[in-house]
Amino acid sequence: NAGVTQTPKFQVLKTGQSMTLQCAQDMNHNSMYWYRQDPGMGLRLIYYSASEGTTDKGEVPNGYNVSRLNKREFSLRLESAAPSQTSVYFCASGAISGGYNEQFFGPGTRLTVL
Amino acid sequence: AQSVTQLGSHVSVSEGALVLLRCNYSSSVPPYLFWYVQYPNQGLQLLLKYTSAATLVKGINGFEAEFKKSETSFHLTKPSAHMSDAAEYFCAVILFSGGYNKLIFGAGTRLAVHP
Numbered sequence: 001n002a003g004v005t006q007t008p009k010f011q012v013l014k015t016g017q018s019m020t021l022q023c024a025q026d027m028n029h030n031s032m033y034w035y036r037q038d039p040g041m042g043l044r045l046i047y048y049s050a051s052e053g054t055t056d057k058g059e060v061p062n063g064y065n066v067s068r069l070n071k072r073e074f075s076l077r078l079e080s081a082a083p084s085q086t087s088v089y090f091c092a093s094g095a096i097s098g099g100y101n102e103q104f105f106g107p108g109t110r111l112t113v114l
Numbered sequence: 115a116q117s118v119t120q121l122g123s124h125v126s127v128s129e130g131a132l133v134l135l136r137c138n139y140s141s142s143v144p145p146y147l148f149w150y151v152q153y154p155n156q157g158l159q160l161l162l163k164y165t166s167a168a169t170l171v172k173g174i175n176g177f178e179a180e181f182k183k184s185e186t187s188f189h190l191t192k193p194s195a196h197m198s199d200a201a202e203y204f205c206a207v208i209l210f211s212g213g214y215n216k217l218i219f220g221a222g223t224r225l226a227v228h229p
Contacts, residue, residue: 004157033216040123042204042219043158058216090157100146100165100208100215105157 004106023091032074120220137205
């Protein structure tokens, strides 16, 4: 099992450009998540998908859109990138374990917006 | 609302010394608590979790944490630090919301281990 995979690993954008971050999991998990990690702020939830066909906003959704393409894939789109979106982005997938979602994380995408 | 606070953004210890990383939580319901580790340029890996069973929880790599309700704490310890323990550590609590649950992370503590 590859677990949770993310592409690309690194990306540099200019302000106003768009891009899509890809995430896939092969653990047959129902739920998937997108987080951003900034120094001194831990991980903050951008969007999540409880199951195929559903998506919901997290703590910091502004400037992002998501698509749950199928059970395996959950993509994050920046329509018009801004320097404030420079961050490390993590995708995670979750399995119900003892009444809560235990989450498994991908290796991250390091995005710089100039 | 659930939240966690990690005391100390940077901790430095000598190899072989005790590691103590502090986490305090706020929760209106009995919490589920987690510690994750992030090695340089990698994703997060679960170290251990508390889910209302035993209050002393043992995790991977010799780490353990004790849930203390009276102190609203879930501090992470390891008796003897190794150089390979150098990483960033995150405490997290489950937020139950609308029949669904999400992880709320602390700001993280970067552990340095020196010879």
